[in-house]
Amino acid sequence: MSPRQMALPRTALLWSGLFILTWLLSAWSKSLAEAMDLSWMVKYPTAWVFPLKDYISGAMRWLVEDATFGLFTFTDATRALAWLIEKPYELVRALLSSGFERGFGRDAVQIVPPLSWLAVLAGVMALGHYARDWILAAIVGTSFAYLATFGQWDSAMITLASVVIAVPIGVAGGLFLGIQAYRHPLFDRLLKPLLDLMQTIPIFAYLVPILFMFGFGPVSALVATVIYAMPPMVRVTTMALKAVDPEIKDFGIMSGCTRHQITWRILVPSARGSLMLGVNQVIMLSLNMVIIASMIGAGGLGFDVLSSLRRLDIGGGFEAGIAIVILAIAIDRLSQAFAERDGNTAPVSTEISVLRRHPRSFIVLAVLILSMSIGQFAPMFQTYPEAQTLTTGAFWSETVKFLxxxxxxxxxxxxxxxxxxxxxxxxxxxxxxxxxxxxxxxxxxxxxxxxxxxxxxxxxxxxxxxxxxxxxxxxxxxxxxxxxxxxxxxxxxxxxxxxxxxxxxxxxxxxxxxxxxxxxxxxxxxxxxxxxxxxxxxxxxxxxxxxxxxxxxxxxxxxxxxxxxxxxxxxxxxxxxxxxxxxxxxxxxxxxxxxxxxxxxxxxxxxxxxxxxxxxxxxxxxxxxxxxxxxxxxxxxxxxxxxxxxxxxxxxxxxxxxxxxxxxxxxxxxx
Missing domain, CATH: 1.10.3720.10 (MetI-like)
Structure with missing residues (x-):
């Protein structure tokens, strides 16, 4: 028998002995502690606790209430950032869900309706066909049709608006940090522990400081979503840039390219496939956040699931949860198709008409104009008729009740x-x-x-x-x-x-x-x-x-x-x-x-x-x-x-x- 083979049973015996000793200590620890006056070993004394949480809470209060940078306070900075995030979010939400309104509160009057469900359906199908083929167009079209048919359209569009804003911010931030980590090894070493913490600290833990800084509402939810979804993009960017063939980079250097040109004209295009996988991860993690984000004002499908859980409404919770899954599948398939799509498509001749060069865009535009025009007289073309929606909520509720x-x-x-x-x-x-x-x-x-x-x-x-x-x-x-x-x-x-x-x-x-x-x-x-x-x-x-x-x-x-x-x-x-x-x-x-x-x-x-x-x-x-x-x-x-x-x-x-x-x-x- 080799030394290694002899070592394995010996190691197993040692670990087994350690486990048995630990079990005995666990069973008799209180009795031994009382007998030997070592109670501090069983229960850590309260007097020895370091009040770190009090220091953190105090620092956060100072940051929000008193911190200043001379020309502006910390609160001013967070409000400015919130405004930069809120305005595009309100625009996308108005396009997809609420429409454009004049006035505030109860006095608000809708002056332009949101995109009709038919126009959105045509748009996502056009994206599916552009990214791959008619099969993908049918898959994403069926997914969005499901959302309308089962009465989840309005909530799904609010969720989609959050994703449309959170994903570009997460991708851009992750790409920037990943490039800096690639360029500067010291920054990479310092960033890795921070990314580990961002991915292992529960999202609930940093919802509290985000609420302090940005208040209750969709902006806080978007910030939390970006923090949660960004780390994979950073890691993927760094790994993808490091994986680019060094000869390609050397060729750029010999051609006289600046560092900026090497990054954006050589490295990033060469790593496009891997980077798109990072984009896909940001999208999926953003969708995973929709329920937790609803706890601080995001609304949408996440709020529907959360409210159903609070009411123990199993039917409503399942339907909203399945709607999140359907939306996630549709967006996931689209993002994967764009990741796999060859960016070097053949140029289209300028001699043919604009209509033949961009047929999908004209179809979507035609559906949009027709649905909004006819929708003034037949609302079903603008909004899916509520009377025609289906539900499986009763089935799920009755099934659990029967069990x-x-x-x-x-x-x-x-x-x-x-x-x-x-x-x-x-x-x-x-x-x-x-x-x-x-x-x-x-x-x-x-x-x-x-x-x-x-x-x-x-x-x-x-x-x-x-x-x-x-x-x-x-x-x-x-x-x-x-x-x-x-x-x-x-x-x-x-x-x-x-x-x-x-x-x-x-x-x-x-x-x-x-x-x-x-x-x-x-x-x-x-x-x-x-x-x-x-x-x-x-x-x-x-x-x-x-x-x-x-x-x-x-x-x-x-x-x-x-x-x-x-x-x-x-x-x-x-x-x-x-x-x-x-x-x-x-x-x-x-x-x-x-x-x-x-x-x-x-x-x-x-x-x-x-x-x-x-x-x-x-x-x-x-x-x-x-x-x-x-x-x-x-x-x-x-x-x-x-x-x-x-x-x-x-x-x-x-x-x-x-x-x-x-x-x-x-x-x-x-x-």
């Missing part, structure tokens, strides 16, 4: 079984661990899977959580996240394996996973609350449904990517299908499976803040309470605690995945 009445005892039995037999033991385990011991474990994991730098970073982040008084809430967060990720992995990894080895099952699983991935996070809460009421079990079910996708996708990708030569070698050696799966496919797919679990943890933590609406008592609830009370410091500190938990988990699992790739020869080891 509640017919299977209440069974649902309650499942809930009690998981609470008593699975969730409560995990909760007691994490809450019982002495905080110095837990910090030591986090440091040890960082050192074992990474190096001393990772161990130090993990220790400092854990100390931040302790010293700011968030430890007990953080342990509840870890318990809920851990239990949910465990269930998601137990379900998702086998499904991913099945999807990889069976094409028919893979097609079915792919459809289910795509559906789960596109449904807004709030939508999961409505049926679960109706069936199981509020509490930790309800939160866990919603988190599992929301975070299941990466576990399935990464596992399927890893198993399917195993070299066919290795599998053939296993077959020649006489291995059974089970042996090929367990001894070849799964070990080699381990790095991808670990990365899938990592992404599952990230999604679970992001969903935890939303599950605060159904009665959890973790850091998510701290963030939500801070939002309702406009307590900036409390929200930011709790948000940072969640972000640090996410970063610790991400760094440890990413390092372990890299070690697995090195162990299996999939990546070269380097210092």
């Amino acid at each position: 509640n009445i017919s299977y209440f005892d069974q649902f309650e039995a499942v809930k009690i079984f998981f609470l008593k037999g699975f969730m409560l033991p995990i909760k007691r385990f994490f809450l019982g661990i002495p905080w110095p011991w837990m910090i030591g474990i986090v440091v040890l994991l960082g050192w074992k899977f990474g190096d001393w730098k990772l161990a130090l970073i993990n220790g400092l982040m854990a100390l931040f959580i302790v010293t700011t008084g968030m430890w007990s809430k953080a342990m509840i967060t870890v318990y809920l996240c851990g239990a949910s990720v465990l269930i998601a992995s137990v379900i998702g990894i086998p499904l991913g394996v099945l999807a990889a080895v069976n094409k028919r099952a893979g097609a079915i699983i792919g459809v289910v996973i795509d559906t789960l991935q596109t449904l807004p996070s709030f939508v999961y809460l409505i049926p679960v609350v109706m069936l199981f009421r509020i509490g930790d079990f309800t939160a866990m079910i919603a988190i599992v449904l929301y975070s299941l996708t990466p576990a399935v996708r990464y596992t399927a990708h890893g198993v399917a990517s195993v070299s066919s030569e290795l599998i053939e070698a296993g077959v020649v050696s006489g291995c059974t299908r089970w042996q090929i799966l367990t001894r070849i496919r799964l070990p080699l797919a381990l790095p991808d499976i670990l990365l899938g679990i990592n992404q599952t943890i990230m999604l679970a933590l992001s969903m935890l803040v939303i599950t605060a609406l159904v009665g959890t008592r973790d850091l998510g609830q701290e963030v939500y309470i801070a939002l309702t009370k406009a307590d900036t410091g409390r929200g930011i500190v709790a948000g940072l605690a969640i972000a640090f938990i996410a970063i610790i988990a991400d760094r440890i699992i990413s390092a372990s995945a890299r070690n697995a790739r090195i162990r299996f020869g999939l990546e070269a080891a380097h210092d």
